[in-house]
Amino acid sequence: MQQLVPSAIPLFVATSKKTTNNILRKGRTIDARRGTVLFRSGDAPSGVYIIVSGVVKLSLPHAPRGEKVIALLGPGTTFGLSALLSDTPHVVTAAVARDCVLAHLPRTSALRLMRDEPKFAHQIAIELSRRFRDLLLDINTMTRQSAIQRTVVFLVDQLPRARSNHTVTLRLPAKKADIASKLDLTGAHFSRILHELASTGVIDLNGSTVTVRDTAKLRGMVAHARVASNTAHARVKQPSERRRQRARQGAAAAPYR
Numbered sequence: 001m002q003q004l005v006p007s008a009i010p011l012f013v014a015t016s017k018k019t020t021n022n023i024l025r026k027g028r029t030i031d032a033r034r035g036t037v038l039f040r041s042g043d044a045p046s047g048v049y050i051i052v053s054g055v056v057k058l059s060l061p062h063a064p065r066g067e068k069v070i071a072l073l074g075p076g077t078t079f080g081l082s083a084l085l086s087d088t089p090h091v092v093t094a095a096v097a098r099d100c101v102l103a104h105l106p107r108t109s110a111l112r113l114m115r116d117e118p119k120f121a122h123q124i125a126i127e128l129s130r131r132f133r134d135l136l137l138d139i140n141t142m143t144r145q146s147a148i149q150r151t152v153v154f155l156v157d158q159l160p161r162a163r164s165n166h167t168v169t170l171r172l173p174a175k176k177a178d179i180a181s182k183l184d185l186t187g188a189h190f191s192r193i194l195h196e197l198a199s200t201g202v203i204d205l206n207g208s209t210v211t212v213r214d215t216a217k218l219r220g221m222v223a224h225a226r227v228a229s230n231t232a233h234a235r236v237k238q239p240s241e242r243r244r245q246r247a248r249q250g251a252a253a254a255p256y257r
Helices: 017-026 081-086 107-116 118-144 147-158 176-182 187-199 215-256
Strands: 028-032 037-039 047-062 066-073 093-106 168-171 203-206 209-212
Touching: 017 093, 017 107, 017 118, 047 081, 047 107, 047 176, 066 118, 066 176, 081 107, 081 118, 093 107, 107 118, 118 147, 147 187, 147 209, 147 215, 176 187, 187 203
Parallel strands: none
Antiparallel strands: 028 093, 037 093, 047 066, 047 093, 168 209, 203 209
């Protein structure tokens, strides 16, 4: 397993080589095909999972659509931590969205390492804090951005970190239905938005492959979306405050009516 786990994985960044080797010796490697369920909501935690390659989706049971995807996790990401530390059943279901190689560190080994290796424990705390922050950002996005804005932001997040105005070809990280669920859309609505973007010439579609023809324009759409979202939020906030003031005034006057 030591050859499979990249040293750039955040969980190992601050740990010594000795600690990292110790962690890897206690773990095992899992090769999982798309659709494999790693654990279900309600299962007892067995340990910590680290994605070496591929994509894992985390989802919650959702009656109308079967499930609500809350995260699509890629290489270097760790999951299963919150259930492990709280010693409670998993809230989410973890399934492979794209063929994966994973490292699995058993529960007893992970807890012992946290007790004996403060830097390892600190990295786990950082990872949990980052995940919580991402969740808050997702909630903010869902409540303040339109469907097309959320889709554009998602596509830009898939672009290489190095900025370039050249054509970029992307493979969607999961099935369109899973991505749509993550963006709080139906599959049909997500597909319709992609075709609308294609009609403008910004992207081309070919199954699960998206070719971004104009990366600068796509990034510009994200910047515009954020400005529009902030402006709309400011406009909505003022009337709602006035309504609250009127409600308070009405409540104060009620005994005299």
